[in-house]
Structures are given as C-alpha cells and as structure tokens.
Amino acid sequence: MPRSAAERLLAIERIYHEPAVLDWARGREVLARFPDAELVEVHSHQDIPGLYGNAGQVDDWVRNKRGVLVLGEKRSLQARPNGRSADFIAPSTSNGCAMACSYCYVPRRKGYANPITVFVNIERILGYLERHVARQGPKPEPNQCDPHDWVYDLGENGDCSVDALVSDNVRDLVDLFARTPGAKGSFATKFVNRDLLDWDPRGGTRVRFSLMPREMSRRLDLRTSPIGERIAAVDDFVAAGYEVHLNFSPVVLHEGWYDEWRDLLREIADVVSPAAREQLACEIIMLTHNEGLHEINLGWHPRGEDLLWRPDLQEPKRSHSGQVNVRYRAAWKRRWLDQLLELVATELPGCRVRYAF
Template sequence: MACAYCYVPRRKGYANPITVFTNIDAIQRAIARHLGRQGPKPEPNQCDPADWVYDLGENSDCSVDARVSDNVADLVAQFARLDGAKASFATKHVNRDLLALDPRGGTRVRFSLMPRRDAKLLDIRTSTIDERIEAIDDFVAAGYEVHLNFSPVVLRERWQSEWALLLDELGERLSERAKAQARCEVILLTHHEGLHEVNLGWHPRAEDVLWRPEAQETKRTEHGGAVVRYRVDVKRRAVARFRELVARHAPWLTIRYAF
C-alpha cells in the first residue's frame, strides 16, 4: 500500500511497512490496566456514547497487519471481553479473514472511502472502493461495529458532485442494519512538504491535486511537526459544504466529527 497522501510514511521514513508487535501480551496487560484506571466513561463524547475507544491502527492498517500476525486477532478477542472499552481502526484493505473472528461489538472497523476518481489516483495498491463498500454489511453481520471514514477530502474540480454520488450510492447499497449503526468522520487533506518532494519523484500526477499552494498554508501539529493544510477560510467553507452534502444525500448518517 502506498497512498500518495498518507501520514504513516511520513512517520516511518517514507515507507509504509506492516506493523508487528512482539510484546503483544504486555500490550494487552497495559490496556487492561489503563481501562481499570479510567473506570466507567462519565459522559458521551464524539468518539463513543458509552465506551472508551482505543485506536489500534494509528500508524498502520490493521487489516494488512492481520495477514502476517495474530496481533489483531488477539486484540479483537480482548476487546470482545472488556466491558466499557472498544477497539477501533481505519482500513483501506478488505481482509475477509477478520470475518472469522468473534468481536461481539467490541471492535469498530472504519472503512475509508472516497470518490473513485480520487481513489484511482491516490489510493495506490489498496482494495477498490467497490470491495470496501461490499464488505460493510458482511462485517456488520460478523459482529463488528462499522463506521465510514471519509478521508481525505481533496478539494479539486467536481469534488462536491462526486462525493454526492458516493453518498447516494451508499444509501442504495447498504442494508438498513448497516445504516442504523453507521457513523462517519470527515477529514480534509493534510499534506507534507517532504512527502510532496517524494511524490514528485514517483507519482507527480498525484501532486497535481494534493499540492495547491494557493489554497493551503503551513501549520504546526500538536507534536510540533510542520504540515500543509487548507487555509482556515477554505477549510471552513468546505467542511460546511460537506455537512450539507451528508444531510441531503445521506440523512441516515451521523457525522461524529469533521475537520
């Protein structure tokens, strides 16, 4: 997998390796201890109304990791047993071996989706958008909570009409059961000058839409690094417009957060 915009390669030396942990037992014990210290969740928030949510795959795609390691299966089994906690990971890879696990609602899979034109250009060596949409109902039936990760939203010609078509398609293809439990997150593109330079060497066509200095500005992240994001005024209008698109074309879908 080599998505042209992904922040994981920026953190891993412009590579996107599979992540395997040799200390999985220690990790599981640390999760259990942390949950014990947290106690019951006092009030709902944008992550979840009742459970503390632990992101398993911030720096990797767990569906891919599960191809070569039992780490993900071990964690799915752990969160199936834990009260008050839920695992979560976003994915662009459909690994149907995960359907054989028994998550019992304790793991949230967030399938990343975007218009097909964007995916063809930017989502390199990932499962197709069709494969991801087809998998949603199967994962719900297997006991996963399934959310939608609309990320990244790339502001380019016809972006609004293409997202509207995708939202319409989801309404037509997903079962009522899947739609009833679905939530989504909306994340506009964040880019990086270093990744921009790397892309110019191997995939310059992607930079035609990712690198737009006239609409972007440099920001410091909470970790102190410099990234490139849409200007505040551009982003504010785009987020508002995306919320309108969801309200009109997918009124069944609640937005957990959009930024």
C-alpha cells in the same frame, strides 16, 4: 490462477529483526509464516541502515512495502488521550503499511521506506491495555467517541486489516475487546480482509472503512481495496458482529469535488442495508499535506501531487514537531466543509457525523 489480494500486497523476501524477537512466541510464529525470507538481524527496528532515511530507496517505494518486513519489540507502552475519533490511542502493535496511499503521514517519520513493522511482545501490550481499561471505570457521560464505551484507537500508524495478514496481533486485540466490558477497539482500514469475518468481535470492535470518490481513490489510494468493495463489505462486517462506521478521509478538494462526493454518498445509500444504516456514523477529515512528503512523492508518484499539492488552495501550517504542513485556507476550508456536511445530511440521512475538521 489469479493472485489473491493478499498475494498482490505481500511477498516477503527479507525480514529485519531485533535479536530478542526469537524469544517471543509471536516472533517465532511470524518467522514461520515466511520460511523462505532472508533474515537480517538489526540492533533496533527504528534504525536500519540502508532502509530508513536513504533517499535512494524512493525508487523502491512499493517494492519495499511488498517484500520487506520488520520485527521488533514495542518498548514504550502508553495510551495517549485523544478525544476525536477515540478516547485513547492504544499502544501500537505495528507500524508502517503494505499499501501505498500517497497522502499517508507515516513516511514523514521514516524517510524513504515504510514497510510493516510488527511488534512481537503482544502479551505485554494486551496486559497494559487490560489494566488501562480497568483503571478508567465506567464512562461517566457520552461524548463524540461513543455514548457508552471508552474507545481505543488501534493501528494508528498502519492498517489492521493488512496487519492481520502477517500476524495474529489484530485478532488478539479483537478478542480482548470482545471480552472487556465498557471498552471498544477501533481502527480505520482501506483493505477488505474477509478473514476477519470468521472472528467473534461481539460488538467490541469498531471498523471504520475509509472512503473517497472512486476516481480520487484510483489516483491516491494505491494498493488498496477498490471503493466499491469497501462499501459492499459494510453489511457483512455488521452481520459478523462489528460496529461499522465510515471514515471520509482525506477530503481532497479540486474542481468537481462536490459532484464526486454526491455520487459516492448516493452509492453508499443504495448499497448499505437499512440495518447497517441504523448503526452508521462517520467522521470527516480534510486533507493536510506535508512539504517533506511532497518532495518524497515526486520521486515515485508525481501524478498524485497534482491533486495533493495545491498552493492556490492551501496555506502553510507548522506542526508541533516543526514540520511544514499545508492545509486548505481557513476561510475556504470552513465553507467547503459546511457544504460537505450538508451533502451528507441530504444524501445519507441518519448518518451521524461524529466529528469533522
């Protein structure tokens, strides 16, 4: 019998957990989901010897994502102002991902392993969010995030659709925003988890399906849902009560990129229903890559770097944390971004671009 997408993504064999995890109901629930997993107690979910910062782990990049789970407590609760995709970045309920997109920035912080970490003190996180929303009051004026609601980005360092395979944290967040007027949760995803269709979001959660041309996705979006499956899911998620937007990210430039994006936009226009198109909006994010991540990727997926690491098209940019990033050369990037914006307006008319950079 063929394995489901969830079974292909996750087969948890080892769980690293902080001692206090057993004191939380969510921690006990997650452990009960994986009764055959080896349990390894660790002092901190952020410091696991042999897993994080171990160059030898690059050989087990995908194996760790599939077979390892980390459980801990989220100690610092803060909703950070954003202003791009969301008004605020919500405190995370997880970190890491079972998928293996080769451009993902999260491994830069973890070194050579990036499995899912679930935070089990969900009650504290939900309570913090409720109080934060209450302090904001009504949104005074529309902005690019939303015309009416304060938008909170969920799962900044992971994928909520995949997290929902591991715990009920994501469902708790969807339920929170379903009952909270004036606020909306929002997350980007590359995985179609149809279990979410049985929930009751009541318009309080925005799902942003990340899309890129098919061939590019096959080479860079490892272990994700196929692009066609993501596009086909838009109507179903709108019908289930979600707001659905598109996330054209990252835009990876190479010879022939324009024709590939034109074909993708035409497919969206053909597949997505008029009702879903009426509420559709998108964001566009051009690729930023990283020198350290480039070196890591050469150890497990070097073919992807042929597309991501293009010194002939890119220029260095030092981040606030001191890391060496590369982005497309400024003058060229502006020209290419304008071309893509014009293409969206032509092939997907009515789809508002919330922001692009």
